[in-house]
Amino acid sequence: MPQLRQxxxxxxxxxxxxxxxxxxxxxxTHRPARNVPRFVENxxxxxxxxxxxxxxxxxxxxxxxxxxxxxxVPNKFGALSRDAQPTRVVRRSHxxxxxxxxxxxxxxxxxxxxxxxxxxxxHVANILRAYxxxxxxxxxxxxxxxxxxxxxxxxxxxxxxxHPHSQLIATPVVSNQIRDRLEEALRHYNEYGDCxxxxxxQQELAEAERIVLATEHFVALEPxxxxxxxxxxxYPRRHMASFGDISAAEILDLARILSxxxxxxxxxxxxxxxxxxxxxxxxxxxxxxxxxxxxSVIPRLTRVAGxxxxxxxFINTVLPEAAAEFLRNVKAEVAAGAAAS
Amino acid sequence: MPQLRQxxxxxxxxxxxxxxxxxxxxxxTHRPARNVPRFVENxxxxxxxxxxxxxxxxxxxxxxxxxxxxxxVPNKFGALSRDAQPTRVVRRSHxxxxxxxxxxxxxxxxxxxxxxxxxxxxHVANILRAYxxxxxxxxxxxxxxxxxxxxxxxxxxxxxxxHPHSQLIATPVVSNQIRDRLEEALRHYNEYGDCxxxxxxQQELAEAERIVLATEHFVALEPxxxxxxxxxxxYPRRHMASFGDISAAEILDLARILSxxxxxxxxxxxxxxxxxxxxxxxxxxxxxxxxxxxxSVIPRLTRVAGxxxxxxxFINTVLPEAAAEFLRNVKAEVAAGAAAS
Numbered sequence: 290m291p292q293l294r295q296x297x298x299x300x301x302x303x304x305x306x307x308x309x310x311x312x313x314x315x316x317x318t319h320r321p322a323r324n325v326p327r328f329v330e331n332x333x334x335x336x337x338x339x340x341x342x343x344x345x346x347x348x349x350x351x352x353x354x355x356x357x358x359x360x361x362v363p364n365k366f367g368a369l370s371r372d373a374q375p376t377r378v379v380r381r382s383h384x385x386x387x388x389x390x391x392x393x394x395x396x397x398x399x400x401x402x403x404x405x406x407x408x409x410x411x412h413v414a415n416i417l418r419a420y421x422x423x424x425x426x427x428x429x430x431x432x433x434x435x436x437x438x439x440x441x442x443x444x445x446x447x448x449x450x451x452h453p454h455s456q457l458i459a460t461p462v463v464s465n466q467i468r469d470r471l472e473e474a475l476r477h478y479n480e481y482g483d484c485x486x487x488x489x490x491q492q493e494l495a496e497a498e499r500i501v502l503a504t505e506h507f508v509a510l511e512p513x514x515x516x517x518x519x520x521x522x523x524y525p526r527r528h529m530a531s532f533g534d535i536s537a538a539e540i541l542d543l544a545r546i547l548s549x550x551x552x553x554x555x556x557x558x559x560x561x562x563x564x565x566x567x568x569x570x571x572x573x574x575x576x577x578x579x580x581x582x583x584x585s586v587i588p589r590l591t592r593v594a595g596x597x598x599x600x601x602x603f604i605n606t607v608l609p610e611a612a613a614e615f616l617r618n619v620k621a622e623v624a625a626g627a628a629a630s
Numbered sequence: 631m632p633q634l635r636q637x638x639x640x641x642x643x644x645x646x647x648x649x650x651x652x653x654x655x656x657x658x659t660h661r662p663a664r665n666v667p668r669f670v671e672n673x674x675x676x677x678x679x680x681x682x683x684x685x686x687x688x689x690x691x692x693x694x695x696x697x698x699x700x701x702x703v704p705n706k707f708g709a710l711s712r713d714a715q716p717t718r719v720v721r722r723s724h725x726x727x728x729x730x731x732x733x734x735x736x737x738x739x740x741x742x743x744x745x746x747x748x749x750x751x752x753h754v755a756n757i758l759r760a761y762x763x764x765x766x767x768x769x770x771x772x773x774x775x776x777x778x779x780x781x782x783x784x785x786x787x788x789x790x791x792x793h794p795h796s797q798l799i800a801t802p803v804v805s806n807q808i809r810d811r812l813e814e815a816l817r818h819y820n821e822y823g824d825c826x827x828x829x830x831x832q833q834e835l836a837e838a839e840r841i842v843l844a845t846e847h848f849v850a851l852e853p854x855x856x857x858x859x860x861x862x863x864x865y866p867r868r869h870m871a872s873f874g875d876i877s878a879a880e881i882l883d884l885a886r887i888l889s890x891x892x893x894x895x896x897x898x899x900x901x902x903x904x905x906x907x908x909x910x911x912x913x914x915x916x917x918x919x920x921x922x923x924x925x926s927v928i929p930r931l932t933r934v935a936g937x938x939x940x941x942x943x944f945i946n947t948v949l950p951e952a953a954a955e956f957l958r959n960v961k962a963e964v965a966a967g968a969a970a971s
Contacts (some may be wrong), residue, residue, distance in 0.1 A: 291710050292731025293803065302803045304729060368647040368937075368945045369632050382830045383854050388632025388645060439936030447935025457797045458937055463632065469806070471732075488725045513724050530745020566940030587939055594788025595780030596799055598928055601807020601905030604709045622869040 290558025294514035296325075296471060303514045304604045313607055313615035316518055317559045325402040325451065333365075334452035336399045346393060347417045347422060358412065359419045360396040361457075367392035368458060375432055375461035386582060391427055391459040395419055401452050404442070405548055406555035406621075414454070414544035416498050420567070421540070423457055424532050429616045434461045435467055435571060437530075443562025445589045455597035463571075471570065471580060478579035488582030489513075499613045502549060506542040509550050513611035517591060518607035519558065520618070521550055523584040530577040532569035547584060554588055562589040635855035638830055639811060644855045645945045654948055657776055657859055658900045659933045666743040666792065674706075675793035677740045686696050687734060690756045690765060699753065701737040701796075708733035709799065711938045715775055716802035717771035726957070731802040736760055742793050746889055747896035747962075755885035757796070761883065761908070763797055769913025774800045776808060776912060779873075784903025786930045794833055804912075812911065812921060818921035825921030830854075831865050840954045843890060847883040850891050852950035853955075858932060859948035860899065860957070862891055864925040871918040873910035888925065893962035903930040 292305045333341040342362040349359040363371070369390025373563060376562050397416050398408065405413060420438050425573065427433055440455035441448035463471075479483040493499055493510050501509040501521060509523045523546055535543070547565075569582035597603050633646045649878045675684040683703040690700035704712070710731025717725050738757050739749065746754060768774055781796035782789035804812075818826040834840055834851050842850040842862060864887055866880060874883070888906075895904065901933050910923035938944050 290706075290714055293716075293727040293729055293801075295725035295727075297723040297725065299806060300807045302801070304709050304731075304801075306729070315903075319900075323763070367632075373631055375634075381833050382638040383833070384636035384638065386634040386636075387635055388647070390632075435941065438936055439937045439940045445933065447938075454939065458941070460634075460643070460645075460941070460943065462943075464942040465640060465642045466808070469810070485723070492722050492724075494842040564936035565940055566936050568940065585940070587936075592786065593716040593926075593934065594782045594790040595779055595907050596797065597788075597904035598905050598924070599780045599909065600776065600778040600799070600801070601801075601805040602801065617936050 296512070296514040296516070296581050297485060299473060301514075301516075302602055303516050304602060305337075305514075305608060306604050306606050307608060313519070316607065317557070317561070327402045329401050332401055332450075332452050334394075334396045334454060335401055336449065339398060342394075342396075347419065349419055349485040349600075351399075357399065358392050359398070361393050361419055361423055361539055362396065363394040364394050364456065369460065370475055379573045386461065389432060389461050391433070391457070393423060395423075395455045395457065397453040397455060404551075404555065404560070405440075405453065405454050406551040406560075409543045410541070410548055410550060413548045417535075417544055417547075419539050420455075420457070421533065421535060424569075424572065427457075428531075428533055431584070432461055434463045435579060436458050437566060439564060439566040441564055443589070445562035446564045448562075458619070474581075479512070481512060484528055484579050486524060486583065487521070487528055491527070494548050498610045501613050501616045502546060503551070504542050504546045505545045505593050506539045509546055511613040513607055513609060514610070515609045516603040517587060517605055519554060519588045519590065519612050521554075521586040521616070523547060523550065524581065525583070528578070530570040530574045530580040531572050532567050532582045533572045534575050543584070547586075549621040552585055553616045553619040554586070556621065557619035558588060558590070564589065572583050576596070637737050637853070637855040638689070638826060640814060642855075642857075643943055644857050645943060646949060647945050647947050648949060652830075654898070654953055658728060658898070658902070666774045668741050668743045670742050670767055670793070673742055673791075673793050675735075675737045675791065675795060676742055681721045683735075683737075688760065690760055690883060694742075694761070698740065699813070700739070700756050702734050702764055703737065704762055705733040705735045705797065710801065713969035714787060725800065730773060730802050732774070732798070734764060734797065734798040736796045738765075738794040738796060744899070745892075745896065746781075746794065747892040747901075749889060751882070751885045751889055754889045755766065756883050756884050758876075758885055758888075761796075761798070762874065765910075765913065768798075768800050769874055771870075772801070774803055775804045776801050777910070780905060780907040780908065782905055784930070787905045789903075810907075815922075825869055825920050825922050827865060827924065828869055832865070839951045842954050842957045843887060843896070845883050845887045847880045848887045850887055852954040856950045856953070857944040858928060860895060860929045860931065860953050861893075861929040862957070863929070864888060864891065865922065869919070870923055871911040871921040872913050872916045873908050873923045874915050884925070888927075889928055890962040891957075893907055894957045894960040895927070896961035897962065898957060899929060899931070904928060905930065 294303050294547045346361045351358045369388045369392050373387035375389040397464035437458050438461045500510045565586045570580040635644050687702040689698045692699045708734050709731045714728035714730035716730040777800045781800045840852045905929045911921040
């Protein structure tokens with residue numbers, strides 16, 4: 290029997306279609322292992338080509354002089370422009386604003402073949418520190434309303450370049466999706482006096498069925514009303530509205546749990562294309578009691594079709610409890626040398 | 631300079647990224663012409679295999695006795711079940727309902743190789759009449775809150791079967807996406823005393839820049855804040871809240887404009903994968919003054935990436951004005967015999 294489940298954070302309904310359910314392993318990509326080279330001469334993100342990107346915004350140096358482990362540069366083909374002014378123009382139904390915004394690229398490693406799932410935790414922590422540094426620096430710009438940090442891995446996830454990278458887009462507007470979530474969280478706080486995300490974490494930890502992994506500071510789980518197979522949320526245990534509030538110890542622990550979750554997806558589902566995104570309240574909301582930031586990891590195993598576009602509802606063919614059990618049982622440790630396979 | 635545009639109906643912002651803009655023709659799929667056979671023996675939708683589908687809900691007969699032009703059958707692997715009861719269960723953050731709903735398949739033609747763009751208008755009109763008959767029949771079921779009619783064409787659009795078909799899903803809930811749109815339309819009516827869709831149609835017809843085609847009863851246009859390249863809306867000129875209110879003359883005209891728009895997309899962009907969906911108020915809202923149904927055609931030329939998932943905002947790389955001009959200039963008439971290419 291199929292089931293309708295309501296996303297507690299958005300109140301959106303999802304169809305869990307067990308009639309057409311696949312076993313988790315049937316969704317694995319089963320694609321041949323790619324032989325990605327560690328260095329590609331004409332890749333603009335590979336070492337030696339630093340001059341081909343716009344001037345660097347920041348870098349995490351490697352041990353050796355002149356080398357780097359992580360670089361942040363403006364996106365050469367940015368979706369938004371640093372030079373525009375966010376002035377609104379209203380002409381009847383046509384409402385526009387010059388495309389002001391910041392669009393950065395975080396080059397995650399000099400190694401063209403690296404994937405997050407196989408990086409040492411210390412390296413992932415440096416990527417997260419770079420996110421935070423940039424998030425903090427942009428947060429208090431009065432022209433910026435919202436910052437989205439995200440990663441696209443693979444063509445189906447929208448990645449146009451192979452070299453490991455993530456992106457940051459800061460916009461002068463707050464989208465409806467974000468605004469609706471903030472409003473829903475405030476409504477819950479108003480009714481029950483607590484953070485709805487903390488409440489969900491308590492319930493999920495008690496029931497254990499959808500937990501993938503829990504560490505000192507974080508909990509990784511499959512959401513009860515997950516909109517797509519293997520979508521995995523990683524919540525900080527400590528109540529924090531903004532990603533900018535993360536502590537040094539929490540960054541290390543997030544690196545560990547994020548790379549473990551990505552490792553389980555990499556091994557269990559044969560390196561599928563995926564996105565992750567950090568969902569955070571605006572930085573100036575740092576002390577707000579009712580919003581809670583988290584990381585959402587979204588493997589791209591199925592296609593959005595006409596029903597989803599037309600109704601806004603999603604059909605998920607994998608039971609979240611089955612996905613959690615499957616991921617719990619995948620060993621995340623990857624044999625040394627596997628990075629080059 | 632990129633531009634932010636706000637969707638007037640949803641108030642959602644879209645980034646029109648002219649810096650990375652492609653000329654419309656660069657988005658054409660350029661895929662080799664497929665040689666799709668007119669009959670496939672093991673296709674469950676091909677003639678002779680009628681017994682392999684669940685019992686027929688309705689059919690449009692062809693001229694010859696026993697033959698059919700359009701069939702509607704329950705989806706054998708339906709996302710929802712006709713036998714469930716839509717009873718809610720609330721257990722803290724877990725809100726569920728048994729998966730009641732109707733999931734029909736509209737088999738559009740006996741010819742496995744047919745595409746809507748190349749069908750005679752009279753045939754497309756029969757498909758639309760079948761939609762309406764089913765829409766009307768289900769609309770007053772007290773268990774049903776919303777009906778989505780949609781088509782998936784091609785793998786990237788989520789079609790798992792090649793034989794031309796569309797689908798109808800009736801759900802016992804109204805999704806947030808739909809509810810937000812209804813609320814926004816009501817808010818507009820409350821402020822200005824008119825239908826926001828009629829207002830947009832007036833403005834677009836006056837400016838002409840984004841019009842693709844206008845017929846006696848319908849207007850096809852690229853929305854000013856289009857979320858994706860070549861997304862095309864087809865609005866009835868007459869104010870109507872519900873698709874169920876369409877007249878016989880309007881059905882004929884809709885068949886003509888829909889197949890012309892699809893023909894322009896087919897020829898201009900090399901038969902890309904696409905979805906279309908009918909966006910309509912619930913049927914019992916038939917006389918409501920502030921909602922207006924329309925058809926949304928969505929070619930699937932680009933990928934949703936981490937930014938869209940994380941922010942809910944979309945980046946459109948084709949200026950809607952350029953898309954409209956391109957489609958206006960594509961001849962929609964297709965040479966006889968092209969259907970088999």
